């Protein structure tokens with residue numbers, strides 16, 4: 599399939615570009631300046647997407663600076679809510695299915711069980727609120743959509759927790775890492791595989807309502823940020839790469855402008871039942887990405 603994806607350099611975009619050919623898809627990234635989600639120009643967004651003649655669209659571009667969003671709410675909403683809505687309107691106008699990415703930050707983080715799609719939302723910050731508004735705009739504009747909420751995304755590309763931990767470990771013996779927030783680390787490469795399967799399902803079964811609407815899609819298994827860091831260093835040390843001692847700290851010891859959900863875990867059973875998609879165990883995928891980052895480091899030396 600010809601799959602247009604919004605954004606040029608994001609973690610998910612680059613993962614789709616890498617994984618697309620093996621899955622038999624042509625991935626067509628469309629981003630700034632041709633497609634600017636902040637511009638409020640729906641016709642321009644539609645024209646940019648129409649130009650690549652897609653059979654499906656993946657909406658992966660977003661304003662993702664969680665803390666900065668607290669001081670730039672207008673821009674966060676322009677991109678994540680209005681911009682996402684324009685992409686969905688374009689998909690509807692072009693008559694193609696849409697896969698839109700959203701986030702665990704739409705939830706408050708209360709309670710101890712994994713969040714399900716029909717649980718009440720309650721974002722704690724601007725980013726989560728803007729993404730929630732985006733979900734609603736997407737589903738209103740294009741019912742032929744699957745909105746996939748994911749979380750704790752890392753990859754060999756862009757900026758992410760795994761790369762930050764490895765960078766810090768190169769110069770420090772001990773790192774304080776938050777131990778009282780739990781969630782599901784998710785490789786963007788796995789997201790790419792899942793997104794393509796969902797897009798194919800939407801295209802193959804255009805009248806199957808069970809494939810449309812909200813879904814959760816994260817790596818299998820859960821941990822805390824401190825547990826995630828320990829797993830990163832264990833994988834890295836096993837390859838002779840940098841590692842550090844993890845000192846568990848509380849969220850209150852690491853204040854950030856935007857509050858994070860304490861319990862970020864997403865229940866992905868609905869996606870498995872409807873789409874037959876279940877992402878691999880987070881430790882397996884992490885080992886692959888850490889090995890790749892180590893190889894890149896060695897090649898750069």
Ligand SMILES: NC(=O)C1=CN([C@@H]2O[C@H](COP(=O)(O)OP(=O)(O)OC[C@H]3O[C@@H](n4cnc5c(N)ncnc54)[C@H](O)[C@@H]3O)[C@@H](O)[C@H]2O)C=CC1
Pocket residue numbers: 604605606607608609610611629630633634635636637657658659660661662677699700701702729747748749750751752756757786
């Ligand atoms: N990174 C994470 O931990 C998580 C990400 N998500 C969601 O997953 C999706 C993909 O995230 P990542 O690939 O990690 O994001 P990223 O931050 O790596 O990439 C974002 C992309 O959006 C593009 N972009 C930003 N503003 C734009 C604008 N005004 N017009 C056009 N393009 C613009 C950027 O150029 C970039 O290509 C997003 O919808 C994000 O909200 C959900 C949960 C966690």
